[in-house]
Amino acid sequence: MKNYTIAIHGGAGTLLKEHMTERKEESYTEALSQALNHGITILENGGSAVDTVAAAVSFMEDSPLFNAGKGSVFTAQGTHEMDAAIMEGKALNAGAVSLITGIKNPVQLAKDVMEYSEHVFLAGDGAMEFAKSRDYSLEDPDYFFDQLRHDQWQAIKDSDNFQLDHSVKKDSKFGTVGAVAMDQQGNLAAATSTGGMTNKKWGRIGDSPMIGAGNYANNETCAVSCTGSGEYFIRGVVAYEVSALMEFKNMSLEDAANEVIHNRIKKLGGDGGLIAVDAKGNISLPFNTAGMYRAYAKANSPKTISIYKDE
């Protein structure tokens, strides 16, 4: 019998039902469902966990609903700087990019770093040169323009504030995207992609492209993709911490993921959540915020898509 698992997220934050309209809810549910379908088709046909997470994340990068790729938030300079990472759990190969501009699918560039370079993490101009060497074409800045994100940036651009996209009180929505999967061969992979925080400056980089902080995969333990206040997730080395608790303390995926999100990162003051899958295909999707866009599917069982707590 086929056995595979996939989980995706579209960011965690102040997601409250009273701030949503039925139409918005429907668009998110539809986008999550389609992203999941892209992954399921690959897994169903015996494809790899790496290709699965890259495809699901690419789909979400193409949607203006999420803070990644097309929907990336504005920096303090009114530009878009994107970060992404991907990791596979068999040989522990990984690729990541940061501070890149104009690239339609940052997760594909991260995958290329993993597959076609001698390196793990490329940033800024160098990452853009690498993209050029791989024949990437650049999107016009208009491609990344979104009125709502522009308004969010205008509201704080003359201050020293920066903010998590999905933590804007009333308008709270959107977020970093991620996917984790176990394929039919039992291999795990994780991918994460983000536009970071609105009004970010000084080359600020969050946890998303940092292997071990926002993204991690190891066939011996689990695959993890995080979303939330990146500075805290970096300090808590969150994604690797879940794996380490399983490896060194023999915790279950569920216990390890809950311990990190509801205890360790919470104590530091960090808001957010993660999605994780273990080598047996178990899933855990904890978050300490009001909600997290999330969805998952396993072979031979229906898709589950949720936004709020207690769903």
Ligand code: ASP
């Ligand atoms: N973790 C991301 C960052 O700090 C933001 C997010 O999850 O939405 O860049």
